[in-house]
Amino acid sequence: MDNYSVIGKRIKNRDAVTKVTGKAVFAADIKLKGMLYGKILRSKAAHARILSIDVSEARQLKGVKAVITCEDTPLIKYSIHPLMADKLAFEDKKVRYIGDEIAAVAAVDEATAIKALSLIKVDLEELEGLFDPVEAMKEGAPKIHDHLETNVSKHFKMDCGDIEQGFARSDFIIEKTFTTHAQSHSSIETHACVADCGLDNQVTMWVNTQAPHPLKHRISQVLAIEPEKIRVIPPYIGGGFGSKIDLDTTHIACVLLSKKTGRPVKIINTREEQFTATRMRHPSITELKFGFNHDGTIVAKQARAIIDNGAYNSHGPSVMGYHNVMFSSLYRVENISYEGSLVYTNKNYGGACRGYGDPQATFAQETMMDMIAEKLDMDPIELRLKNSNHPDEKTANAVEITSCGLTETLEAVKKASNWSEKKKTKKKYRGLGVASMIYTGGGSRGSGFNYSGATMKMDASGTIFLNTGATDIGQGSNTTLTMIAAEILGMEPEQIRLITSDTDTTLPCMGTFGSRVTFCAGNAVSQAALNLKEKIIARAADILGEPVVRLEIKARNVCVAQEPEKGIAFSQIGAVSYSQKQEVLTGAGYYDGPEIAKDFDPKSYYAYPGPAMSFATHLAEVEVDPESGRVELINFYAAHDSGKVINPLLAEGQIEGGAVMGFGWALTEELKFENGRILNPNFHDYKLFSIKDIPQITPILVETIDPNGPFGAKGLGECAMVSTAPAILNAICDAVGVRICDLPATSEKVFNHIKLK
Amino acid sequence: MVKKYPVRVNVNGDDYEALVDPRKTLLQFLREDLDLTGTKEGCDEGDCGACSVILNNRVVSSCLVLAVEVDNAVIETIEGVKTGEELHPVQQAFVDSGAIQCGFCTPGMVITTKAMLQEMPNPSTKEVKEYLAGNLCRCTGYVKILDAVENAKEKLKNG
Ligand code: FES
Ligand code: FES
Numbered sequence: 001m002d003n004y005s006v007i008g009k010r011i012k013n014r015d016a017v018t019k020v021t022g023k024a025v026f027a028a029d030i031k032l033k034g035m036l037y038g039k040i041l042r043s044k045a046a047h048a049r050i051l052s053i054d055v056s057e058a059r060q061l062k063g064v065k066a067v068i069t070c071e072d073t074p075l076i077k078y079s080i081h082p083l084m085a086d087k088l089a090f091e092d093k094k095v096r097y098i099g100d101e102i103a104a105v106a107a108v109d110e111a112t113a114i115k116a117l118s119l120i121k122v123d124l125e126e127l128e129g130l131f132d133p134v135e136a137m138k139e140g141a142p143k144i145h146d147h148l149e150t151n152v153s154k155h156f157k158m159d160c161g162d163i164e165q166g167f168a169r170s171d172f173i174i175e176k177t178f179t180t181h182a183q184s185h186s187s188i189e190t191h192a193c194v195a196d197c198g199l200d201n202q203v204t205m206w207v208n209t210q211a212p213h214p215l216k217h218r219i220s221q222v223l224a225i226e227p228e229k230i231r232v233i234p235p236y237i238g239g240g241f242g243s244k245i246d247l248d249t250t251h252i253a254c255v256l257l258s259k260k261t262g263r264p265v266k267i268i269n270t271r272e273e274q275f276t277a278t279r280m281r282h283p284s285i286t287e288l289k290f291g292f293n294h295d296g297t298i299v300a301k302q303a304r305a306i307i308d309n310g311a312y313n314s315h316g317p318s319v320m321g322y323h324n325v326m327f328s329s330l331y332r333v334e335n336i337s338y339e340g341s342l343v344y345t346n347k348n349y350g351g352a353c354r355g356y357g358d359p360q361a362t363f364a365q366e367t368m369m370d371m372i373a374e375k376l377d378m379d380p381i382e383l384r385l386k387n388s389n390h391p392d393e394k395t396a397n398a399v400e401i402t403s404c405g406l407t408e409t410l411e412a413v414k415k416a417s418n419w420s421e422k423k424k425t426k427k428k429y430r431g432l433g434v435a436s437m438i439y440t441g442g443g444s445r446g447s448g449f450n451y452s453g454a455t456m457k458m459d460a461s462g463t464i465f466l467n468t469g470a471t472d473i474g475q476g477s478n479t480t481l482t483m484i485a486a487e488i489l490g491m492e493p494e495q496i497r498l499i500t501s502d503t504d505t506t507l508p509c510m511g512t513f514g515s516r517v518t519f520c521a522g523n524a525v526s527q528a529a530l531n532l533k534e535k536i537i538a539r540a541a542d543i544l545g546e547p548v549v550r551l552e553i554k555a556r557n558v559c560v561a562q563e564p565e566k567g568i569a570f571s572q573i574g575a576v577s578y579s580q581k582q583e584v585l586t587g588a589g590y591y592d593g594p595e596i597a598k599d600f601d602p603k604s605y606y607a608y609p610g611p612a613m614s615f616a617t618h619l620a621e622v623e624v625d626p627e628s629g630r631v632e633l634i635n636f637y638a639a640h641d642s643g644k645v646i647n648p649l650l651a652e653g654q655i656e657g658g659a660v661m662g663f664g665w666a667l668t669e670e671l672k673f674e675n676g677r678i679l680n681p682n683f684h685d686y687k688l689f690s691i692k693d694i695p696q697i698t699p700i701l702v703e704t705i706d707p708n709g710p711f712g713a714k715g716l717g718e719c720a721m722v723s724t725a726p727a728i729l730n731a732i733c734d735a736v737g738v739r740i741c742d743l744p745a746t747s748e749k750v751f752n753h754i755k756l757k
Numbered sequence: 758m759v760k761k762y763p764v765r766v767n768v769n770g771d772d773y774e775a776l777v778d779p780r781k782t783l784l785q786f787l788r789e790d791l792d793l794t795g796t797k798e799g800c801d802e803g804d805c806g807a808c809s810v811i812l813n814n815r816v817v818s819s820c821l822v823l824a825v826e827v828d829n830a831v832i833e834t835i836e837g838v839k840t841g842e843e844l845h846p847v848q849q850a851f852v853d854s855g856a857i858q859c860g861f862c863t864p865g866m867v868i869t870t871k872a873m874l875q876e877m878p879n880p881s882t883k884e885v886k887e888y889l890a891g892n893l894c895r896c897t898g899y900v901k902i903l904d905a906v907e908n909a910k911e912k913l914k915n916g
Contacts, residue, residue, distance in 0.1 A: 016852040019860030020844065020867060022795020022835030029794035111780075186895050188799040188807055189861040238797075238861030239896050271800040474859025474896045649855040656898035657858065683804035683893060691899040692890040 002644075006487040007711050010649035014479045014494060015236070015472070024236040027192035027208045028268045035194070036065055038257050038267040039113035040249060041103040041120050042277055043095035046131075046346040046676030047144065048124035050093055055103060058119040063112035066260040067120070069103045073256065076222045078247055079313040080352075081447075084153065086145055087312040089222065089252040095124070096144055096311035097346050098676050099277035104253035106265050129676050133285070133308040133343035144311065144344040153309055154317045154342040158324060158604035160396040166300025166335030170291025174371055178288065178364035179742040182308075182671040183281035183664070185353055186688055189238020190269040191278055195254035198262050203230045203255055210240040211511025213469050216503045218247040223255060234501040237473040241661070242352035243279050244473065245513050246314055275681035279351025280671055282319055283308040284360040288368050291335075296378050296386040300335035303327055303364070307342045307357070310349025316342050318446060319350065321605035323357035326722075327365055328397040329613070330438045331387040336396050338604070346676045352513055354661060355722045358439050366435035366726035367741060370733065379423075380434050380730065381414050389438065389615070391704070398599060398607035403704040403714070405641030406436060409617035412639035412700045417619050429626060430634070431735025434619045435726035441614035441643060441706065441714025443516025446605055451592040452520040453507025454528040456485065458536060458585040460578035462556065462570030464489060464496050466528070469509030470521035471501045475717050476650040477517045481525045483646055484710050488529035489536075490553030491570075507590070515715025518646060519612060522710035523591040532587025539577055539585060540568050593708070612706045612714045615641040618659070618727040621695075624735045629751025631667055631732055633695035640719060641702045644712035648701055651716055655699035658720020660689050666725035670744050762825045768793065769837025777824045783817075784808045786824035787834060795835035795864050799893070806892030809865035810834050816872040818891070835864035838871060846916055847871045850909035851902075858896035866892050870906055874913055880906075 002008070018024045055067040070092040077085035090101050103120050107113040130136040130144060136151040144151050167173060193207040203225060209215045212232040220227040237244065250267045257265040269278065284307050291300040305323055309316040324338045355362075373380040389395070391404040413434065414420070422432055443450045454468040466485050472478040478500060482493040489496075499505050509521055533553065540558035541548045544566065552561050559567030577583050593611050600607040621635040638655045645651045668687040672679040680686045705712030725743060733739050738753035761776040768791060775790055784801070787793045787810070799807035801820045808819040811833040838845045844852065847870050857863050866889070873880060873888045880888065885906050894902065 010855075012852055013855065013857055015860065016857045017844065017848075019857050019863050020848040020851050021839050022793075022864045024860050025794070026797070026861065028798065029788075031789075031792075187859070187861070188805060188893060188895050189797070189859065190799075237859060239859040241895070271802065271804075474861075476858065653855055653858055653897055653901060656900040657896045658898070660898035661895070682802055683800050684802065688893050688895065689899075690890045690893065691902065692886045694899050697898065697900050 004487055006483050006493060007646055009647065011479060011483060011493060011647055013476050013650065014482060026189055026236050026238055027194060027206055030194045030206050030235065030266065032194065032196060032264040035264040035266055036106040036108060036257070036261060037110045037113050038104055038106045038253055038265045039117055040101055040253060040267065041117045043098060043100040043102055045095055045124050045126055046098050046129040047127040048095050049127060050091065050095060051123040051125055053103060054121040058105060058116040061112065061116050061119060063108040064105060064116045066106045066257050067103060067116065068253065068256050068260065074224050078218060078222050080246065080315045081313065081317050084313045084317055089249045097348055099348055100311065101249040104257060106257040106261055129346040131345055131347060131673065131676055133306050133345055136343050136345050137341065144346060151344040152341050153313055153344055154320060155340065156603045157339040158397065158606050159337050161335035163300055163302055163335050163337035167291040170299045171293045172375060173289065173291050174368065174375065175289045176368060176371065176741060178286045178367060180284045180360045180363055181743055182283050183353065183669050184275055184671055184686060185241040185243035185279070187239030187241055187243060190271060190274040191244065191248060191250055192268040193250050193254045194264060194266045195258045196264040197255060197258040198264065201229060205232045205251065205255065206235055207232060207251060208237045208244055209234055210244045210471055210473050210513055212471060212501050212503050213508040214511055215247060215251065219251060219255065222247065222252060232503045234471055237471065240473040240512065241354045242513060245352050245511060246279065271683065272681045275686065276348060276678045279314055279353065280348060281353035282316065282350030282360070286360065286364040288364050290368055290372060292372050294376065296376055296383045298331055298333045298387050301333050302337040305340040307340065309342050309344050310347045311344065312349045314349055314351040316350055319357040321446065323361045325397065325399065325605040325608045326358040326438055327361035329395045329399045330365060330436065332389060334396050347673055348678065354658065354718045356718065358437065358722045359665065359725065362435065362437045362722050363726045363743060366723060367729060370730045371739065381410050381419065384436055385410055398597065399610065399613065402612050402708060403643055403706040404613065404615060405702045405704040406615040408702040409615055409639035409641055410436065412702050413617050413619035413637045416637050416698055416700060417621065417635065429735050430621070430623050431731040431733065432619065432621050433727045433730025433734055434617060435723040435730060436617040437615065437719065437723035439614050439719045439722055440514055440610040441612040442519030442610065442709065443510065443514035445594065445596050445609040446602065449510060449592060450516065450520060452509040452524040454521065454524040454589045455507055456528045456532045456587040458532065458570065458574050460574050462574035464491065465499065466496050466525065467499045467506045468521055468525060469501060469506040470517050471512045473512050475512065475654060476647065477521065479650060480518055480646045481521060484522050484525050485529040488526060489533055491556050495556065515614065515718045518713050519709050519715050520591045522713060524589040526710040527589030528587040531589060532585060535585045535587065536573055539573050543568055543576055611708055612643065614714045614716060614719045616719050616723060618723045620727040620731040622728060622731040622735055624732055624750060626736060626754055629747040629749070629754060631745060631750060633663060635696050637698045637700065639700035639702050640716060641704050642716040643704055643706040643709045643714035645701050645703060646711065646713050651701060652699040654716050655720045656697050659697055659724050660694060662721035662724020664689050665744065666728045667744055667746065764824055764828045766827050766830055766832060768832045769834060779823065779825050781824045782820050783822040783824050783827055784819040787819060793834050793836050797861055797864055799861065806869065807862055807865045809868045809892065811868060811872050816869050835868055838867060845871065846912035847874065847909045850905045850912055854901050854905035854908050856897060856901040856905035862892060862894040866894065866902060870909060874909060878913065879910065
């Protein structure tokens with residue numbers, strides 16, 4: 001048993017009281033003196049050449065203070081990958097999806113800004129739209145980006161072992177195609193930004209971003225503004241799920257409009273804009289071919305994938321990399337072949353979305369695993385155990401597995417759900433389904449970076465401060481990071497003053513994505529705290545005249561071990577340091593790992609540089625109504641190996657929230673497109689799960705100790721929804737014998753499958 | 758200029774008088790004119806519940822109510838729930854149960870829960886689920902929100 005006083009405790013979210021009283025200030029709540037309201041003009045055409053834009057009438061409308069178009073920008077393209085930059089803040093020659101940005105307006109109030117948009121005249125020459133990636137890949141298809149040869153933004157092939165020999169050696173082969181659909185992140189808070197550039201050309205932005213430090217960098221690049229003139233301050237953030245990582249035209253428009261007018265400008269997305277013009281989960285088509293033996297050993301696996309990019313790259317290139325790496329790393333398979341194409345279409349474009357390509361890959365692979373179990377008449381859990389990953393192994397695609405609790409997660413859901421008994425006494429229309437997953441537990445250095453920094457200090461009163469660039473978007477990092485520091489410094493987490501995210505007062509952090517904050521920022525914080533602890537003890541040793549080795553920290557006192565009365569309080573140490581030694585005690589920590597292997601391929605992510613891998617198994621129990629096809633979730637078990645759990649209360653919250661987001665993707669949530677137009681851009685027609693729809697959910701924390709994580713911890717946030725959909729669809733198959741390979745499993749689809757049986 | 762109409766309203770125990778644009782929603786009026794930004798806008802279409810307030814003892818989506826309609830009404834927003842030093846039992850239950858992640862849905866959830874427990878002090882799980890079905894949360898998966906409601910029920914019974 002470990003002997004921690006803070007780590008592993010169910011400590012309440014440190015921001016909860018601020019949030020529960022309505023006092024937490026979110027971006028949309030900010031109101032500055034003289035503030036103007038901005039609105040963005042978006043394309044109504046899916047694919048068109050821009051012939052002319054006339055803003056003269058809009059400019060003349062009373063109350064309008066500025067109107068901007070591409071002419072007001074330096075025309076620098078961006079995307080998450082500098083080498084694959086393809087997006088302008090305002091397009092100049094072409095619009096490529098319904099929602100593409102053309103112009104922006106700042107006015108004294110919102111109504112005037114909306115009126116002004118209607119006065120902007122845009123002359124477009126409509127072009128043929130491409131909405132299906134398979135069509136877009138065909139030779140002779142119209143080009144969406146004129147500077148490229150084809151509509152394929154990225155293509156790669158990765159081979160490990162010998163795929164043909166592998167298939168030749170296999171007792172059986174199964175082939176199947178799987179498709180997945182677009183999901184909207186649907187954070188309840190929409191994108192919002194306030195920029196104030198009134199002061200000496202300084203740019204100050206209050207914006208709900210998951211990645212404030214990279215945002216500052218990108219604003220600097222795209223608007224050619226020196227970084228020292230930019231400050232990004234994230235207020236409280238109402239969820240993100242990946243949608244709030246990118247630089248967005250709303251940010252650029254706010255800055256430019258504020259510069260033009262000398263007044264602060266605020267832009268808030270409507271819910272419709274949130275659905276139609278912020279990122280979504282990439283739709284995908286994955287053809288799988290698996291070779292396996294009588295005993296269940298997977299000998300060879302092959303995937304050919306098409307990822308529907310939409311109009312621009314955003315995170316597409318690395319989402320496809322993750323689609324490969326997570327597909328290839330799950331299970332011990334020697335012969336692997338993956339070929340992927342990321343294809344432009346004239347639709348809203350995909351981005352980072354909880355799971356980052358992994359849910360698409362896992363849906364295909366984990367449905368295939370059940371098809372194999374069925375063919376072999378083998379228990380699906382046994383089949384997975386047979387092929388399970390193990391600690392301290394390298395996968396065929398050269399991914400280092402440090403800690404691994406996959407086997408334990410399989411055993412945990414089996415036990416908790418009473419699987420064996422229920423399988424034996426199966427009720428009609430009831431079914432059980434299982435699915436496992438692997439995902440990074442600490443971001444990666446695939447882009448070259450995976451940095452997080454933290455500083456700590458003790459002030460003259462002995463108060464301890466933690467400054468970190470990590471951003472809490474709701475997942476609770478403010479709580480977990482202060483817990484890590486508090487454990488090391490022998491105090492309570494609430495006693496630590498916390499400053500986060502503000503780019504002026506914190507060290508850079510890549511941001512909140514890739515399930516990386518606990519691991520990366522946690523390591524930085526832990527190092528900063530150890531660093532400060534050493535200095536506090538050294539100062540105490542000096543004052544007390546005791547050797548350092550005899551001293552320990554307890555409840556903000558440094559005392560001689562076994563002689564607690566011989567001690568000195570933090571307050572005195574702080575005072576002495578300031579007034580007598582004239583020295584501020586500080587600690588700093590920085591993480592940017594792991595080392596990148598020599599054979600790392602940045603295109604396919606072969607030898608993927610993730611510092612630790614997390615694992616999980618989900619198990620669903622469903623009942624299907626054969627008359628309507630309606631799937632009712634009865635029970636859901638989610639066992640996760642996220643290393644050492646820093647705070648079980650918050651970890652359970654991630655698992656429960658992720659599962660429900662996965663339920664939505666599996667059953668009810670689908671962005672419906674018609675000729676590039678999204679038909680259901682509202683919560684009435686785009687169905688999130690409500691409190692009424694949820695089953696009993698049982699989160700299970702299977703702890704491992706990762707050698708490189710802070711206190712052994714690994715990431716969790718994204719993992720929480722990755723294997724949810726295949727577990728449910730496998731359960732549907734168990735219940736009514738229909739194998740659905742195209743998501744989502746709507747009632748109508750399930751009903752039609754049952755009818756065709 | 759649009760003609761404005763006088764509105765007298767009591768919000769969280771305070772009386773306000775204002776001249777209001779007839780197109781303005783109650784949500785906009787609370788947030789912009791009264792600076793009560795604790796009430797959130799998630800959709801502005803009546804679909805998410807983030808804007809819930811108690812209007813004359815009934816929960817409403819304030820984005821679906823026009824400000825001119827609330828003349829002479831009594832309104833409670835999230836800012837009025839905690840009256841003294843202590844959190845209201847419903848708020849305390851949300852904090853204790855871990856029912857708050859990003860917190861954007863929280864004001865609406867707390868207001869709706871409070872109104873529900875005023876109407877029926879001992880709702881069944883089914884009734885709770887029905888009552889809160891209009892309040893969307895993308896973060897928590899609702900499990901700990903259900904815990905919070907149970908917890909609040911107990912707290913109010915014993916308090
Ligand atoms: S903002 Fe009123 S219901 Fe969503
Ligand atoms: S806590 Fe984020 S939407 Fe509910």
